[in-house]
Amino acid sequence: MRDPMPNAFVAGAVDLPEVEAALVARRQRVLGPAYRLFYETPVHLVRGEGVWLFDPEGNAYLDAYNNVASVGHCHPHVLAATARQAAQLASHTRYLHDTVLSYGEKLLSYFPSELCHVMFTCTGSEANDLAIRLARAATGGTGVIVTENAYHGVTAAVAEFSPSLGPGVPLGAHVRTVPAPDARAGDPAVTFTAHVQAAIDDLLRHGIKPAVLIVDTIFSSDGVFAQPAGFLKGAVAAIRAAGGLFIADEVQPGFGRTGAAMWGFQRHGVVPDMVSLGKPMGNGYPVAGLVMQPHVVADFGGKARYFNTFGGNAVACATAMAVLEVVEGEGLQENARKVGAEFAAALRGLRDPRLGELRDAGLFFGLDVLDGDRPDAAMAARIVNGLRDERVLISATGPKGHVLKIRPPLVFSGDHVGIFAERLVRVLARV
Amino acid sequence: MRDPMPNAFVAGAVDLPEVEAALVARRQRVLGPAYRLFYETPVHLVRGEGVWLFDPEGNAYLDAYNNVASVGHCHPHVLAATARQAAQLASHTRYLHDTVLSYGEKLLSYFPSELCHVMFTCTGSEANDLAIRLARAATGGTGVIVTENAYHGVTAAVAEFSPSLGPGVPLGAHVRTVPAPDARAGDPAVTFTAHVQAAIDDLLRHGIKPAVLIVDTIFSSDGVFAQPAGFLKGAVAAIRAAGGLFIADEVQPGFGRTGAAMWGFQRHGVVPDMVSLGKPMGNGYPVAGLVMQPHVVADFGGKARYFNTFGGNAVACATAMAVLEVVEGEGLQENARKVGAEFAAALRGLRDPRLGELRDAGLFFGLDVLDGDRPDAAMAARIVNGLRDERVLISATGPKGHVLKIRPPLVFSGDHVGIFAERLVRVLARV
Numbered sequence: 001m002r003d004p005m006p007n008a009f010v011a012g013a014v015d016l017p018e019v020e021a022a023l024v025a026r027r028q029r030v031l032g033p034a035y036r037l038f039y040e041t042p043v044h045l046v047r048g049e050g051v052w053l054f055d056p057e058g059n060a061y062l063d064a065y066n067n068v069a070s071v072g073h074c075h076p077h078v079l080a081a082t083a084r085q086a087a088q089l090a091s092h093t094r095y096l097h098d099t100v101l102s103y104g105e106k107l108l109s110y111f112p113s114e115l116c117h118v119m120f121t122c123t124g125s126e127a128n129d130l131a132i133r134l135a136r137a138a139t140g141g142t143g144v145i146v147t148e149n150a151y152h153g154v155t156a157a158v159a160e161f162s163p164s165l166g167p168g169v170p171l172g173a174h175v176r177t178v179p180a181p182d183a184r185a186g187d188p189a190v191t192f193t194a195h196v197q198a199a200i201d202d203l204l205r206h207g208i209k210p211a212v213l214i215v216d217t218i219f220s221s222d223g224v225f226a227q228p229a230g231f232l233k234g235a236v237a238a239i240r241a242a243g244g245l246f247i248a249d250e251v252q253p254g255f256g257r258t259g260a261a262m263w264g265f266q267r268h269g270v271v272p273d274m275v276s277l278g279k280p281m282g283n284g285y286p287v288a289g290l291v292m293q294p295h296v297v298a299d300f301g302g303k304a305r306y307f308n309t310f311g312g313n314a315v316a317c318a319t320a321m322a323v324l325e326v327v328e329g330e331g332l333q334e335n336a337r338k339v340g341a342e343f344a345a346a347l348r349g350l351r352d353p354r355l356g357e358l359r360d361a362g363l364f365f366g367l368d369v370l371d372g373d374r375p376d377a378a379m380a381a382r383i384v385n386g387l388r389d390e391r392v393l394i395s396a397t398g399p400k401g402h403v404l405k406i407r408p409p410l411v412f413s414g415d416h417v418g419i420f421a422e423r424l425v426r427v428l429a430r431v
Numbered sequence: 432m433r434d435p436m437p438n439a440f441v442a443g444a445v446d447l448p449e450v451e452a453a454l455v456a457r458r459q460r461v462l463g464p465a466y467r468l469f470y471e472t473p474v475h476l477v478r479g480e481g482v483w484l485f486d487p488e489g490n491a492y493l494d495a496y497n498n499v500a501s502v503g504h505c506h507p508h509v510l511a512a513t514a515r516q517a518a519q520l521a522s523h524t525r526y527l528h529d530t531v532l533s534y535g536e537k538l539l540s541y542f543p544s545e546l547c548h549v550m551f552t553c554t555g556s557e558a559n560d561l562a563i564r565l566a567r568a569a570t571g572g573t574g575v576i577v578t579e580n581a582y583h584g585v586t587a588a589v590a591e592f593s594p595s596l597g598p599g600v601p602l603g604a605h606v607r608t609v610p611a612p613d614a615r616a617g618d619p620a621v622t623f624t625a626h627v628q629a630a631i632d633d634l635l636r637h638g639i640k641p642a643v644l645i646v647d648t649i650f651s652s653d654g655v656f657a658q659p660a661g662f663l664k665g666a667v668a669a670i671r672a673a674g675g676l677f678i679a680d681e682v683q684p685g686f687g688r689t690g691a692a693m694w695g696f697q698r699h700g701v702v703p704d705m706v707s708l709g710k711p712m713g714n715g716y717p718v719a720g721l722v723m724q725p726h727v728v729a730d731f732g733g734k735a736r737y738f739n740t741f742g743g744n745a746v747a748c749a750t751a752m753a754v755l756e757v758v759e760g761e762g763l764q765e766n767a768r769k770v771g772a773e774f775a776a777a778l779r780g781l782r783d784p785r786l787g788e789l790r791d792a793g794l795f796f797g798l799d800v801l802d803g804d805r806p807d808a809a810m811a812a813r814i815v816n817g818l819r820d821e822r823v824l825i826s827a828t829g830p831k832g833h834v835l836k837i838r839p840p841l842v843f844s845g846d847h848v849g850i851f852a853e854r855l856v857r858v859l860a861r862v
């Protein structure tokens with residue numbers, strides 16, 4: 001059986017160089033059988049700088065995949081902030097400290113005024129897990145609606161509504177899935193609303209009160225569905241009419257990546273009840289969070305407490321503040337818009353019959369790989385691995401694994417687009 | 432209603448200085464109502480060094496509470512390791528990197544040979560959450576047995592078996608609680624085994640297959656129950672006989688704190704199926720993990736995958752490696768044993784009628800505060816707040832909140848014990 005994770009390394013399929021074979025063997029011994037590597041021949045990396053990653057021989061890989069190092073690998077302004085605060089104090093939130101508040105205020109200034117509280121966690125999984133706890137308390141419901149290949153995290157509660165983890169991870173009995181908002185199947189403003197309403201009706205028919213509709217606002221693991229902006233409005237109204245809440249999972253599209261806005265939900269003209277944040281928030285430092293409207297946490301906060309030992313500690317917040325300063329200071333949202341448009345034009349200009357629809361927003365791209373008009377996951381894998389051999393890092397996504405997932409650090413430039421396109425042409429010529 | 436958290440700040444109860452009053456107001460505005468501060472008058476900290484914490488005026492507080500900064504606040508060896516690796520690469524585990532393996536091998540060398548895999552998370556909550564996912568997959572059961580005032584974390588799944596979070600956080604229908612192993616209620620080797628067996632029987636009577644017995648091996652939130660070493664054996668045998676697993680939660684006792692051993696379970700002569708690690712692992716950097724026997728993850732690893740974006744990244748592992756080097760290089764387990772014994776002797780020497788039983792292991796102490804022979808949470812709070820005014824940090828614990836919880840960084844010395852005892856005597860003379 002194919003691993004449900006696109007671009008997963010399969011041990012024994014390819015002979016590896018000695019050093020890498022030894023590392024793979026140690027991984028199986030030390031980390032056990034639940035870890036997965038990328039690529040037919042895994043990449044061994046030892047250094048990063050900007051959009052470049054380096055192997056032990058000093059070969060440079062163009063990073064067109066990693067959204068964690070969003071302001072560039074090892075950005076000096078971020079490193080300095082981390083080191084400075086770590087040498088002062090790594091306090092937690094049960095003592096008073098200014099940094100968690102200064103950062104919280106700065107972060108909230110990027111949100112509509114209704115979204116005025118933030119709680120800090122260490123991972124996006126923890127943020128979505130907290131969101132579901134708060135939603136259950138606020139609504140009295142348990143029903144969860146997600147897209148068919150959604151990914152929202154790995155805690156026990158969140159894995160239950162992350163179908164992209166594959167058939168080995170069962171969905172909860174209180175979970176309903178809806179098709180991704182694919183414009184080829186009709187206007188998503190109509191179809192997505194109808195599917196969400198049908199899921200609500202089915203939950204109610206089973207005696208399950210709806211608690212949330214949660215979506216990654218760029219539908220990354222479903223294959224990237226970003227257009228036309230605005231299509232979420234009807235679905236959000238439907239879940240609210242049923243007494244449920246709308247959660248925007250901004251772990252992937254957030255912090256300026258879509259170019260058009262700081263957050264993916266803003267492109268759709270909706271104001272979520274909660275917004276979860278993660279990956280790029282600390283440029284690699286483990287920090288994440290949940291932004292919310294006060295009504296969501298009022299009851300929970302009165303009867304329960306939340307404490308996350310490392311969540312919101314001074315080092316995490318100083319680091320995250322430095323990331324926001326770079327996003328602002330280097331104009332990275334605008335760069336995502338501008339370079340994203342150049343990148344999209346370059347990809348659309350390739351005119352290879354195997355390349356189908358490109359779906360994009362800013363510096364986030366999903367590019368279908370087809371055999372005629374059928375999804376071609378095998379060819380997508382050959383392209384991903386071919387680019388790896390050309391030292392360009394991307395991956396694949398979507399329920400059928402046939403969508404190229406291209407998601408570079410936000411400091412990507414027009415020159416990098418040129419390098420990417422040139423190497424992709426070489427790969428397409430030989431695979 | 433008293434907040435179920437001992438030593439929680441209550442807004443408005445005491446007039447605060449202007450700066451701190453402003454910080455409290457900003458916290459409520461920014462962080463919302465679910466956060467809790469410590470103390471009647473919260474402590475405002477800006478710097479840490481070794482066992483000392485400093486407020487903005489430069490006043491020094493003796494830290495006798497924080498186990499996260501286990502090798503001392505802002506230890507230079509740890510800071511250097513974090514900064515060095517952060518400037519190189521903060522890669523994740525889908526690329527090959529030596530550091531996660533070197534650290535994993537080093538960490539596992541401190542465990543019995545049966546415990547030979549480690550998976551990395553960012554928080555102890557995530558480690559226990561992963562443990563319960565693996566246990567469900569491995570046993571086919573769902574039943575969880577914990578002590579009456581246990582704390583294991585804050586994810587949705589783990590909060591369901593963390594009764595110390597208070598009545599506002601409901602326990603799961605599949606959760607059973609047992610009394611803490613209090614030697615005053617009979618030999619814990621007999622009573623704890625009997626209680627666990629009764630919980631197993633009750634789960635089975637309800638058609639719930641037992642999955643795990645999970646205990647903090649020092650029973651911190653129950654009030655600290657560490658003696659006599661060995662009492663866990665019968666309970667572990669009972670859960671295994673019922674087809675369940677035993678999880679040792681070492682987030683609090685682990686990494687040498689008990690003095691007698693690196694891990695609390697070792698004092699009891701048992702080998703757990705899984706061991707969760709957290710707080711002191713990175714001395715403040717968010718890193719945690721789950722160590723396990725291979726049978727626990729064999730089936731899960733075949734049909735599912737685990738990925739934690741920041742878990743096991745190179746910076747987390749380089750930092751955690753530096754922490755282990757300090758624990759070893761500075762002989763901190765032996766220091767916990769030696770200074771722990773001095774500290775215990777000093778506390779036992781106080782002979783104040785309000786101070787009852789002291790329960791201890793290494794540098795972890797639970798000291799009952801009594802009125803006659805009744806628990807006295809109000810007096811415990813006066814002592815905790817009195818020590819805060821003397822610039823010594825501890826807290827309170829236990830289901831009745833009457834147990835002083837003393838748990839200093841492992842670099843605590845005999846001199847620090849002297850300072851602590853002198854200030855405690857002053858406090859006892861006036862409260």
